[in-house]
Amino acid sequence: MSPILLTIYVLIWPVIVLGTLIVIVRGFVSEAIEAKREGDPII
Secondary structure, three states, rough: OOOOHHHHHHHHHHHHHHHHHHHHHHHHHHHHHHHHOOOOOOO
């Protein structure tokens, strides 16, 4: 495997993890705001 492909392969994982984390956090914040507006506990 060429060094440039290996470098791209290694560096793409943080991008994938960051994208997944953003989706999870965005969903949680949305649910938390909705629960607060309705007066429901989050847990």
